Amino acid sequence: MSVGPWINLVCAKLPEGTTASVSSLQPELIWGIAMAGKLYIVGTPIGNLEDISQRMKNILNEVDVVFAEDTRVSIKLLSHIGVSKTLISCHDYNEAARSNELKRYAESGRSVALISDAGMPLVSDPGYKFVQEALRLEMEVIGIPGPSSVLLALVGSGLPCERFAFEGFLADKAGERKERLQKLKDDDRTLIFFVSIHDLEKTLKDINEIMGNRAACICRELTKLHEEYIRKPVLDLLEILKERQLKGECVLVIEGARQASELMSEAELSKRLSELLASGARLKDASAVLAKESGWNASDVYKLGLKLKNTV
Numbered sequence: 001m002s003v004g005p006w007i008n009l010v011c012a013k014l015p016e017g018t019t020a021s022v023s024s025l026q027p028e029l030i031w032g033i034a035m036a037g038k039l040y041i042v043g044t045p046i047g048n049l050e051d052i053s054q055r056m057k058n059i060l061n062e063v064d065v066v067f068a069e070d071t072r073v074s075i076k077l078l079s080h081i082g083v084s085k086t087l088i089s090c091h092d093y094n095e096a097a098r099s100n101e102l103k104r105y106a107e108s109g110r111s112v113a114l115i116s117d118a119g120m121p122l123v124s125d126p127g128y129k130f131v132q133e134a135l136r137l138e139m140e141v142i143g144i145p146g147p148s149s150v151l152l153a154l155v156g157s158g159l160p161c162e163r164f165a166f167e168g169f170l171a172d173k174a175g176e177r178k179e180r181l182q183k184l185k186d187d188d189r190t191l192i193f194f195v196s197i198h199d200l201e202k203t204l205k206d207i208n209e210i211m212g213n214r215a216a217c218i219c220r221e222l223t224k225l226h227e228e229y230i231r232k233p234v235l236d237l238l239e240i241l242k243e244r245q246l247k248g249e250c251v252l253v254i255e256g257a258r259q260a261s262e263l264m265s266e267a268e269l270s271k272r273l274s275e276l277l278a279s280g281a282r283l284k285d286a287s288a289v290l291a292k293e294s295g296w297n298a299s300d301v302y303k304l305g306l307k308l309k310n311t312v
Contacts, residue, residue: 036106036107036109036137036138036139036140037105037106037107037108037109037110037111037112037137037139037140038111038112038139038140038141038142039102039111039112039113039114039130039131039134039139039140039141039142040059040063040111040112040113040114040142040143040144041113041114041120041121041122041127041131041141041142041143041144042056042059042060042113042114042115042121042144042146043056043119043120043121043143043144043145043146043147043148044056044077044115044116044117044118044119044146044147045077045118045146045147045223046118046119046147046148046149046152046222046223047118047221047222047223047224048147048223048224049080051146051147051223052080052081053145053146055144056144056146057081057083059113059144060078060081060083060085060113060115061081061083061085062111063085063111063112063113064086064105064110064111064112065085065086065087065088065105065110065112065113066078066085066086066087066088066112066113066114066115067087067088067089067090067098067102067112067113067114067115067130068087068088068089068090068114068115068116069089069090069091069115069116069117069121069125069126070089070091070117071087071088071089073117074087074115074117075087077115088101090114090126090127090130091126092126095126095127095129095130096129098130098133099129099130099133102130102133102134102137102139103133103137106134106137106138106139107137114127114130114131119146119147119148119149120143120145120146120148123148123150123166124168124169124194147223149194149219149222149249149251150166150192150251152219152222152223152251153192153217153219153222153251153253154190154192154253156217156219156222156229157190157217157219157229157231157253158215158217158229158231159190159215159217159253159254159255160190160255160256161190163188163189163190163256164189164190164191164192165184165187165189165190165191165192166192167180167184167191167192167193168193168194169193169194169195169196170193170195170199170203172199174202174206177203177206178206178209178210181206181207181210181211182210184211185210185211185257186257187256187257188256188257188258188259189256190253190254190255190256191253191254191255191256192251192252192253192254193251193252193253193254194250194251194252195250195251195252196250197220197246197247197248197249197250200218200241200246200250200252201238201241203252204216204234204237204238204241204252205238207234207254208234208235208238208291208297208298209297209298209299210297210299211234211254211257211297212234212291212295212296212297212298212300213233213234213235213291213292213295213297213298214233214234214254214255215231215232215233215254215255216231216232216233216234216237216252216253216254216255217229217230217231217232217252217253218230218237218246218250218251218252219250219251219252219253220246220247220248220249220250220251221247221248221249222249222251224248226247226248233292234254235288235291235292258295263294263295263296264290264293264294264295264296266304268294269290269294269296269301269304270304270308272290272293272294273286273287273290273301273304273305273308274308276289276290277305277308277309283302283305283306283309284302286301286305287299287301287302287305
C-alpha cells in the first residue's frame with residue numbers, strides 16, 4: 001500500500017497553513033496512528049553486581065524514564081552502570097496513583113522501565129497494578145530476565161525441581177500462618193517461602209507440627225559474600241538455630257508431601273511407638289523421634305500415641 005494516504009491523513013491533523021516533514025512529527029502522529037509505547041519489566045541483581053547483564057544495561061540506557069520501588073536504592077545501581085535517567089518512585093503506597101504518569105508516556109509512544117530494589121519486580125514486590133494499567137493502555141509489556149532468589153534457592157536446595165510452588169511470605173499471625181500451611185500439607189510440589197530471619201524458628205516449628213519432619217533447605221544471603229545453603233530435615237534445622245544466630249535475607253525450601261507408599265505404615269508406626277513408650281519414653285519425645293524416622297508429622301504421631309494409650 002502507498003504511504004501517500006497515510007501522510008495525507010497526518011497532514012489533515014495539522015492546523016491550516018502548517019507544514020511538517022514526517023521525520024519532524026511526534027512519534028504518536030506518524031501514519032496517523034497512536035503509538036502506545038513499551039513497558040520493560042527489568043530484573044536487577046539481588047546482591048552481586050556482577051550479575052548485571054548487558055541487556056539490562058542497554059534497556060535502562062534506552063528507555064525514557066525508570067519507575068523504581070525506591071529511587072534511593074535504584075540511583076546507586078544506575079550510577080554503577082553509568083546510566084543517567086529520570087527516576088520516578090513506584091511502590092505499594094503510590095502504585096495506583098502512577099497511572100496518570102504512565103498514561104502520559106504511553107500516549108506519547110515512549111518507553112519506560114520498571115525495576116524493584118532487587119530481583120524481578122512483582123515477585124513479592126510492587127508492580128502488578130502498574131503492569132495491569134500498562135496493558136489497559138495497550139502498551140507493549142516486555143520482561144527482561146534477571147537474578148531470582150526463588151529459582152536460585154530451588155536449584156541449590158537439592159530438592160526436586162520439576163514441580164514447585166512459590167508462596168511468598170507467610171502471614172505474621174500464627175493462626176493465619178498455620179491455616180495456610182494446613183492447606184499446603186498435601187501438596188506434593190516443592191514449596192518455596194520468603195521468611196524473615198526473625199520468623200524462621202517459629203515458621204519451622206509450625207511446618208514440623210503440620211507437615212512433619214521434611215527435608216528442607218535454608219538459603220541465606222544468596223549471591224552475596226556470606227551465601228549459605230543449609231540442607232537438613234526440619235528438626236535438624238531447629239537444632240542448628242538453637243546454636244547459631246543466622247543473619248541476612250532468607251529463602252526457605254521445603255520438600256513436598258510424600259506419597260502414602262513412601263511413609264511408614266500406621267501398623268509399623270504403632271509398633272515402634274508402643275516400644276518406645278514401653279521403654280519409658282515420654283509421648284512428646286517419642287513423637288519427635290518417630291517423626292524423623294517415619295515421614296509422619298509429629299502432631300499426627302502424638303495423636304496416634306494418645307489413641308494407643310486409650311486402648312491399653
